[in-house]
Amino acid sequence: MYKKLQVFTKTSNFRQAIKLVECPLVKPQDEEVRVKNIFAGVNATDINITAARYFTDGKLPFDIGLEALGVVDEIGSNVTTFKKGQPVLALTSSGFSEYVYSSPKNLVPLPELKPNYLVTYVNGLTATIGLDKAGHVKAGDKVFVTAAAGGTGQIVVQWAKHRGAYVIAMTSSEKKAEYLKQLGADFIINYKTDNIDQVLTEKFPDGIDVVWETVGGEIYSTLFKHLAIRGRMVVIGSITNYSSEQSHGFGDVPISNFQTKIVMRSLSVTGFMLLNYHDCFPEYFGQLISKVHKGEIKAVVDLGEQTSDGKFFGLEQVARAEEYLHGGKNLGKVVVQIQEP
Ligand SMILES: NC(=O)c1ccc[n+]([C@@H]2O[C@H](COP(=O)([O-])OP(=O)(O)OC[C@H]3O[C@@H](n4cnc5c(N)ncnc54)[C@H](OP(=O)(O)O)[C@@H]3O)[C@@H](O)[C@H]2O)c1
Numbered sequence: 541m542y543k544k545l546q547v548f549t550k551t552s553n554f555r556q557a558i559k560l561v562e563c564p565l566v567k568p569q570d571e572e573v574r575v576k577n578i579f580a581g582v583n584a585t586d587i588n589i590t591a592a593r594y595f596t597d598g599k600l601p602f603d604i605g606l607e608a609l610g611v612v613d614e615i616g617s618n619v620t621t622f623k624k625g626q627p628v629l630a631l632t633s634s635g636f637s638e639y640v641y642s643s644p645k646n647l648v649p650l651p652e653l654k655p656n657y658l659v660t661y662v663n664g665l666t667a668t669i670g671l672d673k674a675g676h677v678k679a680g681d682k683v684f685v686t687a688a689a690g691g692t693g694q695i696v697v698q699w700a701k702h703r704g705a706y707v708i709a710m711t712s713s714e715k716k717a718e719y720l721k722q723l724g725a726d727f728i729i730n731y732k733t734d735n736i737d738q739v740l741t742e743k744f745p746d747g748i749d750v751v752w753e754t755v756g757g758e759i760y761s762t763l764f765k766h767l768a769i770r771g772r773m774v775v776i777g778s779i780t781n782y783s784s785e786q787s788h789g790f791g792d793v794p795i796s797n798f799q800t801k802i803v804m805r806s807l808s809v810t811g812f813m814l815l816n817y818h819d820c821f822p823e824y825f826g827q828l829i830s831k832v833h834k835g836e837i838k839a840v841v842d843l844g845e846q847t848s849d850g851k852f853f854g855l856e857q858v859a860r861a862e863e864y865l866h867g868g869k870n871l872g873k874v875v876v877q878i879q880e881p
Contacts, residue, residue, distance in 0.1 A: 541565060544637030545855055546601040550592040552783050555859040557590035558604065558636075565639060567614060572641050573622050574614040578881050579655040580635045581607030582861045582874035583662050583691070584754075587782050593789045595633060595815075605635025605858075607661050611653060611881065619644055627653040629661060636858050638879055648825055651833050655875045659691060659839035660828040663873055666776065666814045667695035668824050671703070671752070674774045674812045679704025681749035684763060687779065688725065689716035690865075691873030695828075696752050697723045698837055708748070710736070712868055719871055723838060731759070740766045747771055756780045756791040764795055764809070773809045783866060840872030852876040 542565045545558045568574040583606055592598040608630040612622050622628065627650040630640045650657050671677045683700040687693045688709035700707050701724045709725035711717055717728045729739055736759065740748070747768030753760055756778030767773060778790040801807065831837040844852040844864060852861040858876050865874045 542638040543855055544634060544639075545604055545858060547590050547592075547596075547604050548601045550590070550598070550600070552587040552591040552785060554587050554590055554862040557587075558859065559601070560855055561601075568616045568641055570616040570618040571643065572616045573612055573619055573628075573644055573647060575608060575610045575628060575630050575640045575642060575647070576613040576881075577608040577610040577630070577635070577638055577640050577878050578653065579609040579658060580605050580637075580858070580876050580878055581609075581658040581662065581691075582858070582865055582876060583607070584777060584779050584782065584865060586862055587866065588789045591785070591789075603634035603637065605637065606632065607658050608632050608635040608637070608640045608878075609650070609653070609655060609658050610640070610878075612647075613639065622647060622649070627651075629657055631661060636855060636876075636878075638855070648829070650829065653881060655841045655843070655877070656832060656839040657829065658841065658875055659695065659873045660825060660832055662814065663691040664695050664828040664832075664837075664839070665817075665821060665824050666692050666812070668699045668828065669814070669817045669820045670774055670776060670812045671696060671699050671750070673817065673820065674810045675750040675752065675772050677703050677705055677750050681705045682708065682744060682747075682768070683750040683752065684708045684710065684748045684766075685725075685752045686710050686754045686759065686763075688728075689719050689871055691870075692754070692776070693752075694719075694723060694840060694872055695837065697725050700750075701725075705750070708744070716871055719840070737762050737765070750774065752776060754779060757793065760791070761793050761795055764801075767805065767807050770806045771808075773807070775809060775811050779866075841875045842870045842872045843875050843877060854878065 612626045629648040631646045683705045689711045708727045709720040751763045751773040754777040757780040781787040781791045832839045
């Protein structure tokens with residue numbers, strides 16, 4: 541038998557949504573691989589999934605967890621591309637599970653069994669493909685990054701620097717600001733102590749070329765106001781709205797004279813959803829995995845070791861890890877160790 545989390549109640553309160561269940565550990569089908577899951581990635585959007593806002597047909601109970609990282613444990617008789625013991629990243633909808641059954645096409649081979657490679661999937665692909673294909677970021681652009689010290693934000697900062705941009709990184713604490721300086725951010729705004737509107741008016745009177753927007757609410761409308769002529773706002777998420785039961789995940793912030801503003805200043809506001817960019821995955825995965833392996837991209841993970849209750853270990857700890865992320869306490873990507881290798 542093995543254990544996994546399943547959603548039994550549709551709610552954005554992760555702890556209330558899930559139950560731990562036991563399943564029989566069967567052999568993989570002929571075309572399948574069974575992965576022993578060692579590390580699972582926690583994503584801000586997990587609570588949109590528990591609330592059945594997307595990525596599910598909504599039929600209860602359903603599995604949860606977008607990323608698993610472990611070792612190939614059993615191979616179906618028709619699978620030739622993977623071997624037992626190989627470290628892999630699994631793109632899945634059942635990541636909060638001790639074992640994951642997967643088609644080989646949803647497995648990415650890894651050079652080593654390290655949780656840091658989890659940063660290459662939802663976070664890394666979103667950051668790099670989002671900046672390139674939706675933000676059209678180029679050398680000399682001023683790029684404003686929200687939630688810059690989080691799982692996705694840390695890669696956005698580094699990729700924008702890699703493209704030759706000037707990076708304004710937004711975060712909430714001194715400790716996170718220090719990390720952002722190490723990543724090469726040029727200017728840091730602490731939204732808990734700084735007035736974003738005032739700082740941008742004083743320091744960047746010509747406006748921002750690319751806004752990476754993940755927060756929603758008032759921050760969204762303030763940042764829209766500061767877009768430069770021909771500026772691009774990439775709308776990635778709306779974390780301030782995720783925990784509200786009434787919300788559909790995103791807010792609905794009215795901007796007066798929106799059409800006039802986008803036309804007169806040639807602005808673009810582009811939505812980005814990673815799963816609409818499957819065609820770009822192989823190219824960007826290749827670059828990200830190689831750069832993380834060589835240390836050219838820092839991919840920091842936060843396993844909760846600094847918390848008073850210690851490391852996130854075991855499926856019982858996933859809810860605590862989700863609450864930690866939504867409390868804004870994480871630095872880097874939140875990861876739960878599911879079991880010993
Ligand atoms: N569209 C897509 O395909 C896609 C893919 C991946 C991620 N995303 C989005 O990208 C964002 C980041 O996701 P992630 O999984 O990488 O999480 P994360 O950045 O690792 O963690 C969330 C961070 O958001 C900030 N935050 C939390 N609550 C907040 C609040 N109420 N107001 C303002 N900031 C708050 C905190 O950072 P600070 O302390 O620095 O504020 C926190 O560390 C989310 O909006 C997510 O939905 C979208």
